[in-house]
Every structure is written in structure tokens, then in C-alpha cells.
Amino acid sequence: MSRVWPAVIMGLVVVLVSCASSGNPTPPSPGTTTALTGPVVVHTDVDLDDAMAIMMMLRADVNVIAIAVAGNGVARPKYGVPNAQGLVALAEAEDIPISYGADRSLLPSGEFPKAWRDLSTDLGGVSIPDATKPPDSRSAAALISDSISGSNEPVTVVGLAPATDLAIALRDDPEIVDNINAIFLTQSGRVNSPDAPKLPVSQLINWNTYIDALATAIIVESGANVTFVSSNADRSDPIKKMPIRELQQVGNPYAEFVANEATALRNAGRAFFWDPTTTAVAMQPSVCTDMVRKPTRVVLRGGNRFGLRVVEPGWREVDICLEADFEQFQKVMLDSLSE
Structure with a gap:
């Protein structure tokens, strides 16, 4: 069986299972991930924690050159782009182009919970400016x-x-991989919606991969330098609690916005902050204290094996961040929002 990524497009793909590490946590090796320097493209579904992550990048010294808004993610299409436009207006970065993504996955399998999507409609009730430019x-x-x-x-x-738009870009123009420095992708938590695969509690399946496993497979097999930040990485209680008081004390509208988004998530019972964790790892790799590199394939069929899985040698290798340090995470967040 061919293991090149065009074969993936024909239907070879993916299972997402947690990648358990062994032994003591170790810091990332030099070169394992790349600090967030140079031009950056953000692919987002503009959930509340996405908004926090985007504000971190926009207010830090990060050269965001485009924001692509997924149409099959948490935010419904008609809300995601206007909310992203409001974010760049708040951050005084209105020149960044923002566009609508595909509203159908390459391999449709379900959608995010309705409660999550409803909450994202107005970013949890947190006020942002109106758009100043068309998409x-x-x-x-x-x-x-x-x-x-x-x-x-x-x-x-x-x-x-969900990586649909990035996968379409790589599928339709595979040569762009030669100008990609690195790809950081959020692996979120275990899917527990009624139509999701039934997995043992010990296994984690990525919401973003579940929504479009084929897209994740295309990216893994593209040959790009890929880092997954797994749901394990934000599981420490301090990161779930977030530095809300410290953010409020920064004293600017950007940190206040992030504090309000974190509060809205907490009040909704969603005390997890996957995307800020991924962003912090991208901005400062030392935030990740347990990075492993494993051959990985995405399995498109297989019932309860559906998702992302670390497998035997011979498949593409990706970096997987399994644990993040709260103190370093907090420092990256507060430093970025104090700019």
C-alpha cells in the first residue's frame, strides 16, 4: 500500500487515539518545534478560546498575514467571519485579510455540540467592535x-x-509545502457526542480530526513539519483555571477581553483552553514540557479506531506535545497581552 499523501486523498485515513508518553517529562529537543517567527497564517473556527489565542498573537510581535475562518467548526459560518473581523478591529490590526472557509468537510462525520456553537455566536456575550472592512x-x-x-x-x-481549508490548499497546490516553516494543530478532547465513535475512556479522539479526519490525514502526509498539541497538554488544573485575575490587572482592553472570554468559558462549564495552549507552544516551544516525535497515520475507517493514532515505523512522523507548563504558559499569555 502506498504511503504517500495522494493515496490518502483516495481514502486511506485516520484514527485519533491519545499518545501516551512514558517516563519523566522531557523538554522539547532543539529543532523539534519552531518558535513563532516570520509570517503566520491562522486557521480558526473562532470559538471563545480561539478568540483568546488570536488576541495573544495579534497583540504580540507575531506577523499574522491572513486569518482563514473554517466554515465547519464551532462558529457557524455567518458568525465566524464577522467575529474575526471584530477581533482584528479590537486589536488594531484591520489590514489582515479574513475569508470564509468551506462549510462541508472532506470526510463529513458530524458537527460540534450545539451548545458550543450557540455560545460562539456572540463570543459568549463579550463585546467587540464592528467590522471596519469587508471580508x-x-x-x-x-x-x-x-x-x-x-x-x-x-x-x-x-x-x-478542523483542518479542511488547509488540506484543500495543500491538495490543490502541494508545492506550497516547500514554503511552510511549520504547522501547529490543536488536538482537542475526547468526543462524547451521541453520533461520535464509542471509545474507551483511556482513548482521546480529537474533535478537529473527528470533524474532518481526511483533512488531518492530508496534512500529516503532506511532508510538512507538523506539531500536534494534544488535549493532555492543558489538563493541569492551573491552566484550566486560567490567570483571570492577572489578566484583569494588566489594565488594557486586550487582556480584559481575554479575561472575559475565559470567564465566559468557565461559566459555561467549558474549563479548557486548548487553542491558547497550542498558540503558546507555537510562540514559545519551552511551554511544552513533554514533546515526543512519533510515526503517525490517520485512519478514515475502522469504527472505534476513527481518529489519530501513533503507529508502527514507516509512516510520517509528527511532533506531539503531551504536557504544558502553566507558569510558562501564563508568562507567554501575559507578556503577549501587555504589549
Whole structure:
């Protein structure tokens, strides 16, 4: 069986299971992940924790050149782009192009919980400015492709959503991988919706991969330098609690916005912050205290094996961050929002 990524497009793909580490946590090796320097493309579904992550990047010294909004993620299409436009207006970064993504997965399998989608409609009731510019007329996939191919420097992609648009860009223009510095992708928590695969409690399945496993497979097999930040990485109680008081004490509207989003998530019973954790790891790799590199394949069929799985040698290797340090996470967040 061929193990090149075009074969994946024909139907070879993915299981998402937790990647358990062994032994004591070890810091990432030099070169395992790349700090968030140079141009950055953000792929987001504009959930509340996405909004927090985006604000971190926009207010830090991060050169965000495009924001592609997934149409099949947490935020419904008609709300995701306007909310992203409000975020860039709040951050005084209105020149960043923002576009609508595909509203159908390459391998449809379900959707995010309705309660999550409803909460994201108005970002949990947190006020943001109105859009000051119209969205970009290109599709999200075209915006991603054009931003990467047109850059004079290798581009880092921070993926905080089901990866459909990024996968379409790589599928339709595979040569852009040569100008990709790194891809960071959020692995979220175990799927527990009624139509999700029934998995043992010990296994974790990625919401973003569950929504479009084929897209994740295309990215893994593209040859890009891929880092997954798993749901394990934000599981410490301090990260779940978030530095809300410290954010409020920063004294600017950007930190206040992030504090309000964190509060809205906590009040909704969603005390997890996957996307800020992924973003912090991308911005400062030392935030990850347990990084492993494993051959990984995405399995598109297999019942309760559906998701992402570390398997035998011979498949593409990806970096997987299994644990994050809260003190370093907090420092990255507070430093970025104090700019």
C-alpha cells in the first residue's frame, strides 16, 4: 500500500487515539518545534478560546498575514467571519485579510455540540467592535495558498479548527509545502457526542480530526513539519483555571477581553483552553514540557479506531506535545497581552 499523501486523498485515513508518553517529562529537543517567527497564517473556527489565542498573537510581535475562518467548526459560518473581523478591529490590526472557509468537510462525520456553537455566536456575550472592512473575496483555502506561495519567507500555520481549508490548499497546490516553516494543530478532547465513535475512556479522539479526519490525514502526509498539541497538554488544573485575575490587572482592553472570554468559558462549564495552549507552544516551544516525535497515520475507517493514532515505523512522523507548563504558559499569555 502506498504511503504517500495522494493515496490518502483516495481514502486511506485516520484514527485519533491519545499518545501516551512514558517516563519523566522531557523538554522539547532543539529543532523539534519552531518558535513563532516570520509570517503566520491562522486557521480558526473562532470559538471563545480561539478568540483568546488570536488576541495573544495579534497583540504580540507575531506577523499574522491572513486569518482563514473554517466554515465547519464551532462558529457557524455567518458568525465566524464577522467575529474575526471584530477581533482584528479590537486589536488594531484591520489590514489582515479574513475569508470564509468551506462549510462541508472532506470526510463529513458530524458537527460540534450545539451548545458550543450557540455560545460562539456572540463570543459568549463579550463585546467587540464592528467590522471596519469587508471580508476577503477569496475562499479560505485560496487565501491560505496565496498567502503561503506569495510570501518571501517560510510561513508558519497555526491551526485551531478542523483542518479542511488547509488540506484543500495543500491538495490543490502541494508545492506550497516547500514554503511552510511549520504547522501547529490543536488536538482537542475526547468526543462524547451521541453520533461520535464509542471509545474507551483511556482513548482521546480529537474533535478537529473527528470533524474532518481526511483533512488531518492530508496534512500529516503532506511532508510538512507538523506539531500536534494534544488535549493532555492543558489538563493541569492551573491552566484550566486560567490567570483571570492577572489578566484583569494588566489594565488594557486586550487582556480584559481575554479575561472575559475565559470567564465566559468557565461559566459555561467549558474549563479548557486548548487553542491558547497550542498558540503558546507555537510562540514559545519551552511551554511544552513533554514533546515526543512519533510515526503517525490517520485512519478514515475502522469504527472505534476513527481518529489519530501513533503507529508502527514507516509512516510520517509528527511532533506531539503531551504536557504544558502553566507558569510558562501564563508568562507567554501575559507578556503577549501587555504589549
